[in-house]
Amino acid sequence: MTPRFSWVSLLCATLWLNFAVANTVSITDKQTQICSGMYSKKDWSGPVDPYISFDLKKLTEDGLSVVIFDFQDYIHLGAKSKAGSTKYICDDEAIEESLCTEEDRNKFIVVPEVYDPESETKKSLATTVQTFYLEETGLVKEKYQVKRTGYYCVGTFTRSGSVSYKADVNFRNSFGNLAAAEINKLPLYGLLAIFYVVAMALYLFAFWKHKHELLPLQKYLLAAFIFLTIDTIFIWGYYDLKNNKGNTAGTTVYMVIVSILNSAKITMSLFLLLVVCKGYGVVYPKLNKTTMRRVQFFSVLTFALSVAALIQNYMTPTDSTSLIPLFFFIPLGICFMVFYFLILQSLEQTVKYLKQQKQIVKLGMYKKLIIIFYVALFVIFGGIILSSFVLIGMSSIEMIEQHWRTRFFFVDFWPSLVYYAVFVALSFTWRPTSTSYMLAVSQQLPTDPENVADFDLDDLQSLEQEWNQEYEQPAGSQPNDADLDFSDDETDKKKKPAQPSA
Structure with a gap:
């Protein structure tokens, strides 16, 4: 049986930014895989050794196959059967073809060394791949220990498409509860x-x-x-x-x-x-x-x-x-x-x-x-x-x-x-x-000689004198902000009557 889990779907999910942005995330029958960056304790120190834990909260029937791995080891998941198809889960057919052993029944098949078509070389596992089969809810005692910085993924699979399940995956870094992608x-x-x-x-x-x-x-x-x-x-x-x-x-x-x-x-x-x-x-x-x-x-x-x-x-x-x-x-x-x-x-x-x-x-x-x-x-x-x-x-x-x-x-x-x-x-x-x-309250002198005659102000000093006369301020005083209320309109000041000559 070909599972719904595959590295192709994982790649698509990742490219659509389907990765963990929090420390603890949920994985369900509708979202069967989740990924998150993880820092090793050497690269970002803290009081805790970084790990990934899996806590199964709900499982309606059958069992649940789980795998935890560094994304660069995705090519090590699954093995080619005699029919030419890739089998990911260890079942009776896989055991008969010696793709896995009886001890690994219902677990993901992991091949330690495979041929990489991109580099045209044989590649070994970069890190440990942990896989297990759950039939009961609860926290898995064996935590996945993160020894090197990388992009780690958790994938799940059930034989029946009608199975409903939910689990909490904790990507715990050494520095605290933030996701590794957010710590910076x-x-x-x-x-x-x-x-x-x-x-x-x-x-x-x-x-x-x-x-x-x-x-x-x-x-x-x-x-x-x-x-x-x-x-x-x-x-x-x-x-x-x-x-x-x-x-x-x-x-x-x-x-x-x-x-x-x-x-x-x-x-x-x-x-x-x-x-x-x-x-x-x-x-x-x-x-x-x-x-x-x-x-x-x-x-x-x-x-x-x-x-x-x-x-x-x-x-x-x-x-x-x-x-x-x-x-x-x-x-x-x-x-x-x-x-x-x-x-x-x-x-x-x-x-x-x-x-x-x-x-x-x-x-x-x-x-x-x-x-x-x-x-x-x-x-x-x-x-x-x-x-x-x-x-x-x-x-x-x-x-x-x-x-x-x-x-x-x-x-x-x-x-x-x-x-x-x-x-x-x-x-x-x-x-x-x-x-x-x-x-702000002035008009600049024109820079072209033709329009110089259009202005009466010679410089900013004359402008200040005009302001002092208009607001009845003593010479040398500074403008205050009493009239700087942005919400008021500029009102025309009433001109004072000319003083009679002596």
């Missing part, structure tokens, strides 16, 4: 949190130094710095908690909180980017009240939909065919598309306006913003292309054996690192300076 996130997110703290400290120094010359946008950026630092610390804390405690109810709640913070991070980023592209803080000291309220409302709507989609995703079983999640995901996708369109449209309009007004300094700031965008896209796609070339240069087996070690970096950490670089670059471009407020 722990130190890297801790390092990223330190980067945020350092950048925030530098920005906070400029913020304090020019505390009387602040724009609302610069206050937003400081609040964003604080939030992003806390968010990164929370992410690091999640991986640290999961590594120490494993998959518990508290860990799940913590994960939901981190996911909500991530939704807020995305919404906040889109909000800041949109108001900056509309000229907030550079072209205009503040936006029209109606415009700002609309942007705020749309941001809150996007955040609410993002959280609702997240909660719905957690509540929906992975094997569910319900279309209810689309009720939130489709509107959320539309909101992201609208944000994308508004950002590009606002940036185009602002750049066009600055060109018409010949505001070279302000235009230069927005050109820097555009360069930051292009560099970020280039770096992200460059990372994808680089990883693709690395994978193309590997064989299928090498890719499966090694990709789990670096996948986290390109899928998870690399975008976080690029986001950090973009945010810091944008924040320090719009950082508080001695002239940032004056730049």
